């Protein structure tokens with residue numbers, strides 16, 4: 001038996017994924033820290049549990065596998081589930097062969113990670129059912145991420161129904177993983193939640209057609225021995241599902257990541273192949289390493305290289321300042337103020353098209369609202385550019401208002417189940433993006449908008465979920481959700497091709513579609529409609545677990561309850577801007593904004609692309625927050641400190657930093673803020689080793705805030721700039 005073992009090892013910088021092939025079965029021998037020498041074949045059952053462990057494993061004698069299916073006697077959630085052409089549910093996939101090729105094997109219609117180093121292709125087959133399952137494991141030179149996807153091909157003559165095909169399966173030892181997911185709602189996106197999965201099945205998913213604010217596809221699973229963290233994500237923007245199954249019978253845990261099988265069944269005709277999106281997995285020694293790896297991966301392998309490390313413009317968006325009520329005069333006044341303050345990009349948000357004065361009309365009519373704009377959009381954009389600003393525009397392409405010419409002329413473009421009243425959210429319906437005519441209409445109409453205002457930036461919004469799935473142009477509704485995403489990607493790809501230099505920002509009622517699929521096309525995503533800094537602290541920290549600062553749209557607004565300085569200190573950790581009516585700001589506020597803009601521009605590259613370390617977590621027991629951003633050569637850094645509790649009769653917190661050069665001497669200076677007294681000691685020098693290892697109280701810094709509320713300061717924040725001087 002033993003001589004039949006064949007071992008396949010795939011290495012990343014710090015990890016190894018080892019498969020062992022035994023008699024037509026493929027087991028996962030190891031996934032974790034890198035191993036250099038493989039044990040001799042004689043000792044392989046050190047890795048693989050292939051003993052006689054009863055009914056649950058007696059078919060394959062292997063507990064940890066990279067694939068699973070229905071009908072193998074191993075009754076767990078499976079990677080693939082089909083109805084064969086003979087109407088049966090049973091599958092028997094066995095290992096056939098594998099090969100290693102250079103580079104990645106990207107797909108035409110789905111985003112796949114860029115700049116791959118090599119790909120392991122494992123081929124499995126169910127000969128009886130005439131099905132081939134190919135697994136693609138892709139690694140990257142500078143990364144510990146492994147991207148995984150599957151392809152199922154029907155080599156037979158009849159139709160096969162695919163009920164589920166996940167992108168990734170990983171089985172690991174033990175059954176007490178602490179799973180960390182990022183869940184929430186509109187204006188409360190990506191709050192960290194910890195769940196111990198010790199028995200049964202735990203799941204996160206989305207069902208509304210977008211990756212959702214409710215449950216992001218990114219999650220981590222922490223090893224019960226405190227020994228390492230697995231992390232997963234999906235390069236996809238539609239319904240997703242992540243399953244963690246604690247299999248107490250065989251003491252292992254299964255992870256599955258992929259397209260949600262909710263309302264899903266796909267017809268695979270003779271000769272057809274279904275390819276899943278790519279999922280990504282990572283093994284790292286700590287949560288911090290997961291974050292750093294994920295950030296590097298997004299910047300090096302997801303985001304369009306043209307924008308990857310390009311400084312993002314500082315913008316002013318009119319939405320929170322004016323909502324739908326604006327005139328050309330108002331916009332020009334705002335633009336004047338923006339230019340005076342040092343803003344670089346003016347973004348005209350919702351309300352510039354059709355006859356849109358509220359959210360009940362005009363979606364789909366992407367022509368200029370000339371009465372409101374006092375002329376054409378192009379002319380307005382020219383006037384704004386003449387003030388020295390770039391011009392950006394908001395669109396919501398996937399939607400249609402019933403009060404629109406588009407709906408009057410093409411009611412069939414809206415996604416409505418015939419004979420049923422559709423669900424209306426925000427007074428709007430969703431366009432049927434499965435219909436190629438609709439896709440082509442959008443490519444043309446949105447292309448024309450970008451062209452006629454010569455947009456430097458486009459905010460692509462999507463303000464409701466999908467409910468009434470139906471297309472008059474496609475028979476199998478079980479494929480609808482997925483085909484919608486393919487249609488969306490087709491439209492965006494065409495526009496990106498036509499306008500390669502335009503910076504796109506994705507948005508979905510705030511952060512309802514913050515995922516690697518959208519980031520592949522659009523390098524930044526509006527994080528949340530919640531701009532109140534105390535709440536935003538949680539949203540940004542949650543988002544930063546998996547997505548880098550440069551990908552996170554973060555603005556200061558005129559919302560109540562917090563000082564202007566705290567709004568900036570929180571929002572500056574991202575693709576930054578303002579979203580307020582600057583013409584209504586007091587002179588004092590304008591002076592504050594000007595100084596903030598100077599600070600941001602001075603440190604923009606560091607803030608957007610420096611290495612981010614979480615220090616105190618807002619989700620921790622203390623509910624305080626701090627982080628530090630450090631430049632690659634460790635010559636400079638910015639730290640953020642936030643007291644979130646009322647400081648009544650309490651001693652100030654103590655803060656410790658990390659990641660600075662132990663051997664360097666740093667000068668530090670607290671960013672001057674208008675709301676603390678000038679006699680506060682706010683600068684000095686310190687060794688990197690002291691900063692990395694000692695606790696600092698910064699005593700009076702926090703107690704002397706001048707805009708304290710009568711019973712303390714609900715949110716007090718500071719930024720500290722460090723510069724290596726020796």
Ligand code: GLA
Pocket residue numbers: 319349350394461463507508509510526528529
């Ligand atoms: C969504 C976005 C906002 C704004 C409005 C406009 O809610 O998240 O930023 O663009 O739509 O209607």
